[in-house]
Amino acid sequence: MEPKKTKDLKEAFLRSRTIDAELNEERKKKQREVQLLTLGSAGSGKSTFSKQLRVLYGDGFPEAERVKLRPNVYSNVRVAIKRLVRAMEKLGIQFEREESKQNSLCFLAGVFRRECWNAALGLARCCLRGLQWLDPEMGDAQDLSENLVSVENGQHCYELCADDKLSLEETVAIRALWQDKGVQDAWEQRHLYHLAESAKYFLDNIDQISTETYIPSVQDILYIRLPTTAIEEHEFSVNGLTYRVIDVAGQKSQRKKWIHFFEGVTAVLFFTALSGFNELMDDDDKVNCLHDSLDLFRDLAYNKWLEQTDFILFLNKHDLFVEKLKTTSIKSCFPHYDGPNTPEDCTDFIQGEFLKRKPVKKTVYPHITCATDTNLMKTIISDVHNIIVDINLRRVALL
Template sequence: MKKSHGDKLKPSDDVTQMSRKGAIARSRSIDHQLNEEREKREKEIQLLILGGGGSGKTTFMKQLRLHYGDKFPDEERRLWRPHVFQNVVDAFHRIISNMEVLGEEIKSDEGKASAQELNRLYPKMCYQRLLALENGIHASPKKNRDQLLLDLPSEVIKLQKDPGVKASYATRNRYPLRLSEAEEYFLNDFERICAPSYLPTIKDILFLRKPTVGVQEMCLTINSLNYRVIDVAGQKSQRNKWIHFFEGVTAVIFFVSLSGFNEMLEEDSTMNNLRDSLQTFQEMTHNQYLTKTDVMLFLNKHDLFMEKMKRFRLAETFPEFRGHNTPDDALGFIKDEFYRRAPPGKSLYTHVSCAINVDLMKTIIENVLQILVDINLRRTGLM
């Protein structure tokens, strides 16, 4: 018997109809969420920056901010003053250490007193002590590292005037404990940094050495794509944190210090810097979570590498090198050593860089961004 239009639906019919509507609504909601998640993945690129300490990772992050971020406004640049002063203090500690090793003396009584006071008030900052201070271990409740250096210490200014220190620094190429690029840069511009009105320039910030402790993250939006860039500390004791960021990453940039071919690690004086990078690169590229992840290899500090090749022989620390001691032959050998350690068929994009060079890095970063867009399109099935 057919129902007339005036017949009412039974309660069971109401429940069935509501259930169907609910199922349709849930299905649409799930589809909507999936579409949103897919669109989010298509628009988000996760970039992981890895490499040993001092290889240039943090400088690359600064270049990203300079070209695509807030360009370091004046109010923030003031906050970099203590870190510049710490680089200068570290430089004088290193000069004094080298003078002791070489049997050289501080000439003036005022200079000798200043050296003692510098050691007492601003002890040498090794990486382990920096890590402890950053984590709040053994830190003074009244003064932390940055508060101590709101101004350049007078002890440093007195030491800089000492004839013995001046003579030693003039022949610093003999130093067994080399000064970092940042330390030399700031010492060569000492008078400007001493000025009471000193405000770090963009170039100062790029040169400045401040080891990454833990994880630094930066988010940028470039051409409608969201970039999440992660810089993880590169010292050997910190590398156990790397694996936590491997899964889901779009690409990895691995930084290498080319000039480290004849240097030992700061945190391990028995390990050659470049050999450590080769070993770490091999372990990283063979990790199970990165088997399908593209890797960009940045052979950085090319400017320092070129200078060093004039004074040192690559074969002295890499006897397996059989080429001429020229930058081209040496660079070709180093590239081959990295490619030889990567898994067969691994996608590698190589850039020879100088992370402090603004114009060069602008071009390289543009190239990197295009590669990342192509990788992301391929990963999301749109290419």
């Protein structure tokens, strides 16, 4: 019979081998998996980056998915015209044509009707939920819009307010308003109030997007402005690595939640909108967008939970930045800047401003990007991928 001591040693050896094998397996798994956290102010391009990953490495937005996003395009168009018309009032800009006033009233009445319809639906849903709570046998709240449609006048209201349609009246009003010189003047002064830049892309294409058969293209999807409200996680397989991308909401009120995702992050992808240098924030109209972004970057770069985490800095919206520099100086944002107002010099300067706001030891990899340009992003993502592989190898070696 085997002596007890030899048996114990054998068992300990086998146990240790199993643990080693498990650790090895875990290390290999970690080598193949990276966790990327996209951070940055609202509208800086975080979700557009995730969309590009989906275009390049995911299912590429099949038609069935794109159809579902049609209401978002219409909502972007409606919000844009509403903000343009409201800005005209604020800035004291007059309509060029007399009939534009009528179009504007007709359009705003439609917006008001839609808001009332949605409020009525919301209220009715609340009531129904309350009734369901009292009596679980009650019908399902989800079917409510269909039920409302069946009541007298409901169908008519629904037709007028459906989110997935642009009515003929609305399309005519929007087209005429967008062509009015007063509205165009308000567009030129958009840095004085908040307006999504993609508004022009959709308004220029109003004829196409208002057709019954319209299905948003992949490019349209990339231009949709839909603020992230809850943390979203996406998974992609990129050149043999699994990317787990955590996409957060950039609004000031949402930033407290970010800290819950700092642990275990391979790299932070920080997005800033270069074109925000002469814009005020949507959620705080006293703060300049680029200054907010610089402050945010500094806070994160010095955050103790991210001490060991490398940052990849996306100097995004470079296309819009280049356009703006043709008429506007970055001195409005950085009064002490005395270099030439060329895209190269200004981008270098802003990049320097970010790099000044990090601890000396922290590694930050800057990239100049246009998140809506798939060809460009393909090259950028390939560069970023190589950096991520390096970072990951270093991290796994330390485990």
